[in-house]
Amino acid sequence: MHQDHLISATQLSRGDIEAVLDRAAAVDADPAAWHGRHDGSILGLCFFEPSTRTRMSFDAAAKRLGGETIDMGAVESSSVQKGETLADTMRVVEGYADALVLRHPSEGAATMAAEFVDVPLINAGDGAGQHPSQTLLDLYTIRENAGLDGITVGIMGDLKYGRTVHSLAAALTNFDVRQEFISPESLRLPRGVRYDLHESGGEVREHTGLEGILPELDVLYVTRIQRERFPDENEYRKVAGEYRIDGEDLESAKESLTVLHPLPRVDEIAPAVDDTDHAAYFEQAHNGIPIRMALLDMLLDDEEADR
Numbered sequence: 531m532h533q534d535h536l537i538s539a540t541q542l543s544r545g546d547i548e549a550v551l552d553r554a555a556a557v558d559a560d561p562a563a564w565h566g567r568h569d570g571s572i573l574g575l576c577f578f579e580p581s582t583r584t585r586m587s588f589d590a591a592a593k594r595l596g597g598e599t600i601d602m603g604a605v606e607s608s609s610v611q612k613g614e615t616l617a618d619t620m621r622v623v624e625g626y627a628d629a630l631v632l633r634h635p636s637e638g639a640a641t642m643a644a645e646f647v648d649v650p651l652i653n654a655g656d657g658a659g660q661h662p663s664q665t666l667l668d669l670y671t672i673r674e675n676a677g678l679d680g681i682t683v684g685i686m687g688d689l690k691y692g693r694t695v696h697s698l699a700a701a702l703t704n705f706d707v708r709q710e711f712i713s714p715e716s717l718r719l720p721r722g723v724r725y726d727l728h729e730s731g732g733e734v735r736e737h738t739g740l741e742g743i744l745p746e747l748d749v750l751y752v753t754r755i756q757r758e759r760f761p762d763e764n765e766y767r768k769v770a771g772e773y774r775i776d777g778e779d780l781e782s783a784k785e786s787l788t789v790l791h792p793l794p795r796v797d798e799i800a801p802a803v804d805d806t807d808h809a810a811y812f813e814q815a816h817n818g819i820p821i822r823m824a825l826l827d828m829l830l831d832d833e834e835a836d837r
């Protein structure tokens with residue numbers, strides 16, 4: 531993969547994806563061999579929205595490669611409070627780091643920020659837009675559990691505001707995967723995402739319930755209703771709790787069904803599912819380390835080669 535920035539899953543070809551997944555598998559096979567590969571490198575973490583997994587796994591991945599991280603900290607304690615623009619903040623911090631990770635509540639923020647920086651920039655979530663590094667770890671987990679061709683993947687929950695959904699659905703069009711989308715009417719995939727899926731040859735099959743389609747699925751990707759993106763709390767309340775799965779719901783599923791969730795979950799998956807062989811969401815979260823080590827390794831290698 532020779533790309534300056536990772537902004538959207540739509541920029542990734544099958545070859546790009548496989549290159550990252552294969553490198554992550556090599557990291558997994560012998561983590562010690564990757565320690566110190568990027569000694570002295572500095573990764574800048576700019577999170578304008580809450581994060582646990584993404585921030586901590588980028589932090590850990592950079593350190594496992596021998597690098598260090600600098601963190602903008604909470605928005606409340608940064609110069610953003612003084613009215614600094616995103617463009618100015620990014621222009622300044624690019625001078626402090628060899629690569630940057632940005633999460634921001636506005637869709638398109640990473641695309642805009644990339645105009646202002648020369649070091650590699652990774653979009654770690656832009657509003658309801660995209661979250662491509664999450665997608666790479668989702669794909670890695672799918673490949674490990676079900677293979678990436680000749681499978682049916684159900685994507686359920688908040689398909690309107692869920693950026694992990696928008697990224698994953700786009701990336702899956704590179705593979706022989708049948709996608710089934712399950713959501714309440716009000717949280718269907720946005721028109722633009724549906725259009726892009728059609729354009730890349732993907733068929734968009736939509737359902738309002740899981741029951742009919744569940745027995746066909748090899749993977750079920752459950753998502754949180756993105757409460758923070760609802761303009762109206764009443765609208766959130768109407769759909770909250772509607773798409774919850776428990777152990778009994780899964781009785782009609784294939785024995786080999788893999789259940790994924792980008793986390794955090796609120797109550798979409800009952801804790802009883804955690805103890806079944808279907809549950810792979812904690813493994814999925816742990817895969818953030820090899821995937822982000824592989825991704826940083828590739829972006830930093832390209833960066834060093836360019837210098």
Ligand code: NCD
Nearest residue numbers: 583584655694754792793794
């Ligand atoms: C997701 C996100 O931030 O989009 N979290 C994550 O990075 N694992 C999903 C979510 O917040 O629901």
